[in-house]
Amino acid sequence: MTRKKQVRTVIFDTVKKQKGLSLGIVSAVIGAVVFALIPPLILADIVDSITAGTDAAFARILLYFAMLALTGFTESARESLLVVFGQKITHALRSSLMDKFTHLTADNMTKQEPGTLVSRFVGDVDTVETLFSSGIISMFADACRIISILVVIWFRNCGLAIVLLVLLPFLFCFTRHVQKNILAAQIENRKAVGRASGHVPETLHNIRTIHCLGKEKYMEKRYDTYINESYRAMEKTNFYDAVYSPVILITNAVVVAVVMLLSASGNTTVLTLFGMSAGTAVAVINYISQIFTPVESLGMEIQTIQSALAGIHRINEFFALEENPDTVPTHEPKTITARSGNVPFVEFRDVTFGYDKRVVLDHLSFKVMAGDQVTLTGRTGAGKSTIFKLLLGLYKPQSGEVLIHGVPAADIRDDERRRLFGCVEQTFHMVPGTVRDQITLYDSTISDEAVHTAAELTGLKDTIESMEKGYDTRCTDDLFSQGQWQLLSIARAAAAAPSMLLFDEITANLDAETERAVLSALKRVAENRTVISISHRTSAELGRIIALTD
Numbered sequence: 001m002t003r004k005k006q007v008r009t010v011i012f013d014t015v016k017k018q019k020g021l022s023l024g025i026v027s028a029v030i031g032a033v034v035f036a037l038i039p040p041l042i043l044a045d046i047v048d049s050i051t052a053g054t055d056a057a058f059a060r061i062l063l064y065f066a067m068l069a070l071t072g073f074t075e076s077a078r079e080s081l082l083v084v085f086g087q088k089i090t091h092a093l094r095s096s097l098m099d100k101f102t103h104l105t106a107d108n109m110t111k112q113e114p115g116t117l118v119s120r121f122v123g124d125v126d127t128v129e130t131l132f133s134s135g136i137i138s139m140f141a142d143a144c145r146i147i148s149i150l151v152v153i154w155f156r157n158c159g160l161a162i163v164l165l166v167l168l169p170f171l172f173c174f175t176r177h178v179q180k181n182i183l184a185a186q187i188e189n190r191k192a193v194g195r196a197s198g199h200v201p202e203t204l205h206n207i208r209t210i211h212c213l214g215k216e217k218y219m220e221k222r223y224d225t226y227i228n229e230s231y232r233a234m235e236k237t238n239f240y241d242a243v244y245s246p247v248i249l250i251t252n253a254v255v256v257a258v259v260m261l262l263s264a265s266g267n268t269t270v271l272t273l274f275g276m277s278a279g280t281a282v283a284v285i286n287y288i289s290q291i292f293t294p295v296e297s298l299g300m301e302i303q304t305i306q307s308a309l310a311g312i313h314r315i316n317e318f319f320a321l322e323e324n325p326d327t328v329p330t331h332e333p334k335t336i337t338a339r340s341g342n343v344p345f346v347e348f349r350d351v352t353f354g355y356d357k358r359v360v361l362d363h364l365s366f367k368v369m370a371g372d373q374v375t376l377t378g379r380t381g382a383g384k385s386t387i388f389k390l391l392l393g394l395y396k397p398q399s400g401e402v403l404i405h406g407v408p409a410a411d412i413r414d415d416e417r418r419r420l421f422g423c424v425e426q427t428f429h430m431v432p433g434t435v436r437d438q439i440t441l442y443d444s445t446i447s448d449e450a451v452h453t454a455a456e457l458t459g460l461k462d463t464i465e466s467m468e469k470g471y472d473t474r475c476t477d478d479l480f481s482q483g484q485w486q487l488l489s490i491a492r493a494a495a496a497a498p499s500m501l502l503f504d505e506i507t508a509n510l511d512a513e514t515e516r517a518v519l520s521a522l523k524r525v526a527e528n529r530t531v532i533s534i535s536h537r538t539s540a541e542l543g544r545i546i547a548l549t550d
């Protein structure tokens with residue numbers, strides 16, 4: 001099932017939750033547009049009074065400054081409220097992305113590249129924030145400002161209004177051209193940055209192989225290529241950024257000059273369109289600079305919006321990925337572990353499964369009864385670990401059924417799954433925290449007694465208790481040897497007292513002596529439990545053998 005979440009729904013939910021803030025933004029936007037129109041009109045009046053030889057009332061001068069202050073105040077209120085709103089959106093989006101990530105199907109989760117994922121959580125979400133702090137709402141405010149100024153100019157100097165009406169579409173086309181090129185360059189840059197950020201963890205992950213094969217230069221070169229691609233894309237963006245603003249400013253200056261020249265001409269026809277009083281001239285110059293400023297920022301805002309759209313598109317793609325179904329069980333909760341009798345603990349009934357189009361398991365059938373201890377063997381890539389993934393409900397079979405006590409494995413609830421299965425893999429995956437946290441995995445239902453018993457069963461008790469802080473020692477990579485980590489892994493599996501243990505080649509990376517220690521711990525923990533283990537080596541085999549053949 002896929003939750004119908006999209007960037008749009010996250011934004012609407014935030015607007016609904018932040019009603020006061022949203023209302024404040026709307027008032028500040030309207031206030032800023034209206035108040036910005038008034039000062040030039042008052043100024044025109046004052047100048048006309050002075051040129052007519054009458055006294056410019058002190059109150060009017062005060063009002064002019066008060067209006068200027070009010071315009072500044074509403075504009076900064078708008079900016080501040082938009083920044084706060086943008087941060088609320090960022091918070092909501094990151095929470096939703098994390099929620100989505102934790103619900104992804106195993107298949108989708110393993111396909112995520114770390115670099116791309118990070119750029120989605122950080123870069124793409126930031127672009128959506130700028131959509132609000134300096135994008136869509138500022139653009140709407142600027143559009144309202146342009147229209148309102150045009151209307152006022154029309155009543156004061158219709159010739160200038162006509163000039164602006166002719167000029168603005170050209171400016172708009174120029175702006176669009178610049179924006180399109182900037183967007184293309186930004187997408188190129190984002191891809192290159194994604195590749196570069198993915199390259200660092202990839203290098204770290206494979207550092208030993210790189211050193212062994214002497215591939216340091218190759219890795220450096222690849223990183224340089226990604227950085228250069230990003231640099232070239234950034235250069236393109238900077239070029240268009242640098243060209244855009246001067247063109248707008250020069251046009252502003254030319255329009256003012258032309259209108260002033262025309263209004264000073266003696267031609268009566270020209271004067272019917274461009275003639276104006278000294279006060280109106282002052283107001284008009286003011287308005288012209290006011291109309292060019294929003295046109296200039298409109299260009300930047302459209303650019304912000306376009307790059308945010310690319311970010312929104314990528315986030316929506318992520319939101320559209322398939323999720324694990326909400327485990328609404330088809331069975332009564334807490335009944336699976338209790339079932340026994342003739343129902344097999346595990347049954348693979350004519351199971352066919354593969355990743356993408358490649359078939360890994362082809363019509364596989366076998367049963368494991370409660371208390372059985374079996375070992376899966378087969379050539380590498382035969383699908384042994386895949387059987388575990390199906391058992392744990394991480395994947396569903398393409399045909400056939402994987403049943404745990406008669407219930408499809410994928411339908412088992414998460415809390416019940418930990419009571420059913422204890423899984424030990426080839427390597428230990430540490431969680432941040434103490435030795436106790438490694439064993440309990442933060443499950444508060446696992447008592448201290450269970451933790452101690454698990455440590456004792458695996459032979460780790462003395463080692464842990466000899467540490468200064470015992471079970472409360474914070475774990476670091478060098479706290480235990482490889483074999484001891486593996487024993488801790490077995491303790492983790494045993495602590496929840498699961499009905500079944502799954503061992504995936506747990507002695508694969510160990511020397512002979514450590515292997516013996518791990519195997520004897522494994523045998524103690526496996527006593528009276530159902531066990532399925534994967535093994536290439538006969539020494540590690542446990543009970544009945546199920547061989548996977550081609």
Ligand SMILES: Nc1ncnc2c1ncn2[C@@H]1O[C@H](COP(=O)(O)OP(=O)(O)OP(=O)(O)O)[C@@H](O)[C@H]1O
Pocket residue numbers: 107110355356360378379380381382383384385386387
């Ligand atoms: N998440 C995945 N996406 C795509 N292919 C996968 C995935 N996991 C495993 N495979 C492929 O499926 C096949 C079976 O893998 P699996 O790990 O189950 O084999 P295995 O028998 O456990 O092998 P080994 O003994 O080497 O661990 C392999 O060819 C592997 O490359």
